[in-house]
Amino acid sequence: MEKFDVIIVGAGLAGLGCAYTLAGKGLDVLVLERGDYPGSKNASGGRLYINPIRNLFPELWDKAPLERHIVHESITMMARERSLAMDYTGDELRREPHQSYSLLRSKFDRWLAEQVETNGTMLMCKVKVNGVLKENNQIVGVIAGGDELLADVVIACDGVLSFVAEKAGLRTSRTAHDYAVGIKEVITLEPTLINERFHLEGNEGAARLYVGDITSGKFGGGFIYTNKESISLGIVIGIEDMGTDHSAAEAPALFDAFKQRREIADLIKGGTTVEYAAHLIAEGGYNAIGNLYGNGILLAGDAAGLALNIGFTVRGMEYALASGYYAAQTVLKAKESGDYSSKSLSLYKTLLEESFVLKDFLSFRESPAVVSNPRFFNYYPEMIGNILQDIYNVPTGTKEKLYATMRKHLSVRDMWGFLKDLRRITRI
Numbered sequence: 001m002e003k004f005d006v007i008i009v010g011a012g013l014a015g016l017g018c019a020y021t022l023a024g025k026g027l028d029v030l031v032l033e034r035g036d037y038p039g040s041k042n043a044s045g046g047r048l049y050i051n052p053i054r055n056l057f058p059e060l061w062d063k064a065p066l067e068r069h070i071v072h073e074s075i076t077m078m079a080r081e082r083s084l085a086m087d088y089t090g091d092e093l094r095r096e097p098h099q100s101y102s103l104l105r106s107k108f109d110r111w112l113a114e115q116v117e118t119n120g121t122m123l124m125c126k127v128k129v130n131g132v133l134k135e136n137n138q139i140v141g142v143i144a145g146g147d148e149l150l151a152d153v154v155i156a157c158d159g160v161l162s163f164v165a166e167k168a169g170l171r172t173s174r175t176a177h178d179y180a181v182g183i184k185e186v187i188t189l190e191p192t193l194i195n196e197r198f199h200l201e202g203n204e205g206a207a208r209l210y211v212g213d214i215t216s217g218k219f220g221g222g223f224i225y226t227n228k229e230s231i232s233l234g235i236v237i238g239i240e241d242m243g244t245d246h247s248a249a250e251a252p253a254l255f256d257a258f259k260q261r262r263e264i265a266d267l268i269k270g271g272t273t274v275e276y277a278a279h280l281i282a283e284g285g286y287n288a289i290g291n292l293y294g295n296g297i298l299l300a301g302d303a304a305g306l307a308l309n310i311g312f313t314v315r316g317m318e319y320a321l322a323s324g325y326y327a328a329q330t331v332l333k334a335k336e337s338g339d340y341s342s343k344s345l346s347l348y349k350t351l352l353e354e355s356f357v358l359k360d361f362l363s364f365r366e367s368p369a370v371v372s373n374p375r376f377f378n379y380y381p382e383m384i385g386n387i388l389q390d391i392y393n394v395p396t397g398t399k400e401k402l403y404a405t406m407r408k409h410l411s412v413r414d415m416w417g418f419l420k421d422l423r424r425i426t427r428i
């Protein structure tokens with residue numbers, strides 16, 4: 001039977017980050033990917049924050065196929081017939097090193113996989129892992145395509161539903177509240193049109209988030225990221241809300257309605273959809289992270305639940321790359337002692353705890369409860385829209401004083417509710 005030092009299941013960012021770090025270190029590493037090529041099965045909004053991982057992969061960023069550096073942020077509250085946007089841009093976002101970039105996973109993952117293979121690591125695509133091999137309570141390999149492949153350690157980087165973690169008995173039960181579904185299109189558009197419509201120059205990029213009526217007032221939102229020659233447009237909806245108030249079939253309908261909103265239709269006019277994807281996102285935060293390691297196994301990226309939504313930023317890609325990096329460091333240490341027991345592999349959790357990864361998750365552990373407050377998706381967009389409508393309205397008769405206009409929409413009960421929400425926000 002084939003025996004490897006390390007088998008990595010999944011060539012997404014966690015798997016590739018791990019394989020890249022292990023490459024050239026004298027270990028026999030095999031990466032198994034069920035897709036036709038790395039990036040073919042991976043969906044992401046498409047925004048990577050480089051700062052936390054710049055030094056983990058220092059030689060990558062100059063040559064990586066990133067799309068545009070983000071210089072224009074905005075968040076828009078959408079009510080039924082109006083929207084209210086908050087913009088953030090300026091020279092500080094244009095200064096190098098840029099903190100975040102848009103990217104396309106089908107390009108980026110493929111390129112990263114090439115770097116991994118160039119350094120001598122074996123990567124096999126179109127191979128699905130269907131099970132794990134256990135011996136004396138230790139994971140000793142995987143079953144893939146009917147073959148049994150042995151390894152000192154298996155690294156599960158197989159994404160949000162991690163079948164490998166489940167088979168290894170490491171998956172804690174999660175609820176529908178811990179997941180959202182994302183639908184995303186990539187729409188090609190002339191770069192000059194992108195720059196004109198988003199007020200950009202050269203390779204500058206924009207990131208726009210949308211909340212409110214687009215998800216029928218339920219947990220979730222929309223996003224747009226500009227790429228070099230395309231736009232990534234998507235919508236995310238909480239699974240729990242879909243289960244109670246929506247049928248699953250309504251998610252694509254909400255996405256279509258979002259595309260047809262004037263605010264969005266004007267931005268994508270004349271574009272051609274070249275990619276359509278739907279994918280789950282982990283939304284459970286710190287409390288949904290279960291076991292990160294066991295005897296002969298480590299979990300990284302989405303497989304470990306490492307995606308974090310704090311309302312203004314949605315991050316999973318750099319946690320995937322970083323956890324892959326720390327998984328690799330753990331394996332290199334375990335190799336020195338030849339000990340792949342869970343005691344030895346517990347170093348992985350320590351490394352994550354000492355890094356930005358688990359520090360972020362711990363700081364923002366209240367985030368899932370706070371950002372899923374239904375009032376952010378229905379009450380506030382409508383209420384703030386009503387106030388603005390009256391403030392901007394010039395009637396035929398006399399205009400009401402501004403304070404009176406606002407009070408009309410804000411009863412004592414409303415203000416009390418607002419203060420309670422504000423108190424919750426202070427927890428994140």
Ligand SMILES: Cc1cc2nc3c(=O)[nH]c(=O)nc-3n(C[C@H](O)[C@H](O)[C@H](O)COP(=O)(O)OP(=O)(O)OC[C@H]3O[C@@H](n4cnc5c(N)ncnc54)[C@H](O)[C@@H]3O)c2cc1C
Nearest residue numbers: 010012013014034044045046047129159182301302316317
């Ligand atoms: C719509 C959407 C928008 C998002 N927006 C952002 C964003 O803007 N910024 C951000 O940082 N994060 C974002 N995220 C989250 C981010 O995409 C994920 O956190 C990240 O992709 C996780 O990487 P990963 O390598 O752990 O998993 P994945 O990228 O899912 O990779 C898992 C890999 O394992 C393979 N695999 C699975 N099962 C098997 C098997 N049995 N055998 C072999 N191979 C297998 C899959 O084919 C896949 O290639 C978004 C997610 C979604 C869905």
